[in-house]
Amino acid sequence: MFCDVSVTERDGWAVVHLGGELDLASVPAARQAVFEGLQRGRGRLVLDLTDLAFVDSAGLGVLLGALRRVNEKGGELRVVRPGPGPRRAFAVTGLDALLPLVATLDDALASDGGGGTTGA
Amino acid sequence: MPEVVLEIPARPEFLALTRQVVAAAVSLADTVSADRLDDLRVAVSEATTNAVEAHAQVGSADRIVVRCDLASDRVEVEVVDQGGGFDPGSVGQAPAAEDEDRLAWEHGLGLSIMRELTDETRIVPTPDGTAVHLVVYARPPARAGEDEADREGREDG
Numbered sequence: 001m002f003c004d005v006s007v008t009e010r011d012g013w014a015v016v017h018l019g020g021e022l023d024l025a026s027v028p029a030a031r032q033a034v035f036e037g038l039q040r041g042r043g044r045l046v047l048d049l050t051d052l053a054f055v056d057s058a059g060l061g062v063l064l065g066a067l068r069r070v071n072e073k074g075g076e077l078r079v080v081r082p083g084p085g086p087r088r089a090f091a092v093t094g095l096d097a098l099l100p101l102v103a104t105l106d107d108a109l110a111s112d113g114g115g116g117t118t119g120a
Numbered sequence: 121m122p123e124v125v126l127e128i129p130a131r132p133e134f135l136a137l138t139r140q141v142v143a144a145a146v147s148l149a150d151t152v153s154a155d156r157l158d159d160l161r162v163a164v165s166e167a168t169t170n171a172v173e174a175h176a177q178v179g180s181a182d183r184i185v186v187r188c189d190l191a192s193d194r195v196e197v198e199v200v201d202q203g204g205g206f207d208p209g210s211v212g213q214a215p216a217a218e219d220e221d222r223l224a225w226e227h228g229l230g231l232s233i234m235r236e237l238t239d240e241t242r243i244v245p246t247p248d249g250t251a252v253h254l255v256v257y258a259r260p261p262a263r264a265g266e267d268e269a270d271r272e273g274r275e276d277g
Binding site: 002027 | 132133135136139158159161162165166169172173230232233236
């Protein structure tokens with residue numbers, strides 16, 4: 001398994017950790033984790049991409065889907081910024097401007113999102 | 121020019137292997153920077169994902185062929201499927217990222233990413249499917265002359 005997926009709860013948030021390589025092969029597991037996270041966090045969802053090494057459009061679709069579902073529920077989404085590998089895919093698709101990115105998981109869990117989200 | 125050819129079953133679990141083999145072959149050739157290799161890795165993943173999905177749509181059990189030409193001035197990767205063909209003109213332009221239609225359009229995002237991350241992306245219909253050519257130059261062709269001039273300038277100074 002190239003993708004490492006887990007769902008935990010912390011400080012009233014559901015934290016979905018997506019590590020490794022997020023592509024068409026790992027999309028079903030990632031999508032299931034997002035669905036579970038939305039239920040467990042009651043709409044308060046953190047996507048932790050700290051350990052994400054690779055993402056392509058199939059994986060980006062899961063992240064967009066999470067944003068859409070959180071918006072539908074009137075919930076809140078925070079996304080912990082990935083390392084350098086996936087950043088180009090974020091930049092060329094405009095997702096880095098669209099997703100509420102924060103620098104660290106601690107920032108995501110802070111009440112103010114670590115002093116506000118960081119844009120592109 | 122040296123060529124590396126990989127044949128994979130048309131299944132998603134072989135995408136990671138495809139990226140690894142292409143990246144390893146390109147690293148051996150040592151013609152493009154690490155950043156450009158990251159870009160190519162994503163583009164290859166997009167092309168191969170499209171091929172896997174095309175095969176699934178027509179129920180093809182054939183293999184997908186991934187060919188890497190490692191020239192001295194560029195890397196050219198060709199992903200050949202037998203998935204019945206694909207019309208790049210039907211995908212259209214990307215709606216604005218915050219537009220709701222963007223989500224429905226996601227499926228065509230791969231083509232847009234390939235074009236953005238390579239120097240050339242060509243979609244060529246074949247009798248049985250599609251060949252996608254992805255080209256990354258060792259140095260952007262439009263700027264090659266400037267770089268040369270810059271270097272000469274520095275050597276003079």
